[in-house]
Amino acid sequence: MTLKRTAEVVVIGAGIQGCSIAYNIAKSGLRNVVVLEKDTICSGSTGRCGAGIRAQWGTEMNCRFGLAAIEKFERLQEELGMDCDLHQGGYLVVAYRDSEFERLKESMRLQNSLGINTRVVSYAEAREICPGLSAEDAVGFTFHDRDGHADPFLTTFAYTEAARRLGVKFLRFTEVKAIKAVAGRVKGVETNRGDFDAPVVVNAAGGYAQHVAKMAGVDIPNFSERHEILITEPVEPGVCPPMLISFSGNFYIQQRPNGSMIGGCSPEGHPQDYGLGTSWNFLEAMSRTFVKLLPRARGIRVARQWSGLYNMTPDCQPILCESDDVKGFFLSCGYSGHGFMFGPISGELLAQQILGQKPRIPIGMLHYKRFERGELLVEPAVV
Amino acid sequence: MAVAEKDEEIIICRCEEVTLGEIREWINKGYETFDELKRVLRVGMGPCQGRGCREIILRELSAKTGRPVSEIHPGTFRPPSKPIKLSLLAEIGDG
DSSP states (O other), X not given: OOOOOBOSEEEEOOSHHHXXXXXXXXXXXXXXXXXXXXXXXXXXXXXXXXXXXXXXXXXXXXXXXXHHHHHHHHTHHHHHSSOOXXXXXXXXXXXOXXXXXXXXXXXXXXXXXXXXXXEEEOHHHHHHHSTTOOOTTOOEEEEETTOEEOOHHHHHXXXXXXXXXXXXXXXXXXXXXXXXXXXXXXXXXXXXXXXXXXXEEEEOOGGGHHHHHHHTTOOOOOEEEXXXXXXXXXXXXXXXXXXXXXXXXXXXXXXXXXXOEEEEEOTTOOOOSOXXXXXXXXXXXXXXXHHXXXXXXXXXXXXXXXXXXXXXXXXXXXXXXXXXXXXXXXXXXXOTTOHHHHHHHHHHHHHHHHTTOOOSSOOGGGSTHHHHHTOOOOOOOOO | OOOOSSGGGOEEXXXXXXXXXXXXXXXXXXXXXXXXXXXXXXTTOSTTTTTTTHHHHHHXXXXXXXXXXXXXXXXXXXXXXXXXXXXXXXXXXXX
């Protein structure tokens, strides 16, 4: 295979961010775009995620991203030509403490002011949205009906296939070893399969973003946490129509359109050793949560469990910017567990910035220098 | 009982109802590892985790890539090795 040794843009990482960025750049006319992936497409955090998509956030930036992403997902099949298995059953957020419920209502007022029609629902209404729900110990619920989930694999492959049709090259099993920069400008990358020269290099390396940034001499405060998740055998639809989620309860549960139930929680905290192991304690804790919230799920069998990395930032909001220190080096990382849902919009916005256009949602405040300046935008609504 | 008229119509993955034709279509699009086919078609993601389809898919990958089956990565098996009821898992800790 002959590799193109020069490119207009090199993207590091073929998860949702890298694939969406590459597609959006190619759509705007730059066709010599190469995506480098050390494993296979969607093998990292995207392919391991809980698949949720929501606009119920606690900061204005995340609300804007969430709503714009939902609008993108609603038209993604039309744009990319592949069904991404979108299901909009809403997110039913469960609060177990008064202070938590007050904060959810405060976030709801922010969401409402931005065109997101979140509302408070009673326990009776919650049980209409999710028949069979058992949450007598909850103090309140909020619900937004356009939230939901999609298939992370199909969404990423939809971007990949659409990008390929526009001429983007995807190189699997190609690991970046070094980033070349001269006089404060990026020049290209070195990989296990040779060098690539490019005036633009994008760090979309997910759980490994801090290592890739360091190769360019850029320090970011990101760290990667392991989170666990399980899936059941497929059962009839309607066992859990919305995404059930609780920040104090530390869980999320949803049912995919094929009938499988997915659930995540973190009983043991979040190890930061880059391991992708699984634990018995998770299996037991998640199963307890399942049968407590949805007693009629008792007889459903767990089919598999796995884990993935959340690439965290100190304020749980992403880094989306060009480096000041190394021009031409762009970053899209630190999504803190929400990279899949933001992928369609963050890819579009970063592509606009790379092409010298004005991103249609301002992203200036997502620069990594905010951490040095102490201008954190802390997002409270994270599981 | 319906009988497949062409090889392409034979269901290879019974958990997710994936046909040989679909597997060949995606191999030809460049999805040349078991894990890639798993992600795009869900083969091996059902309750049997590929016990029924894995060997057939590895043979198809071998035919396409020219590499012997023994050299093709069979993908990841995940716990639990057999599906277990949520109620059983939830009650284990209760003694």
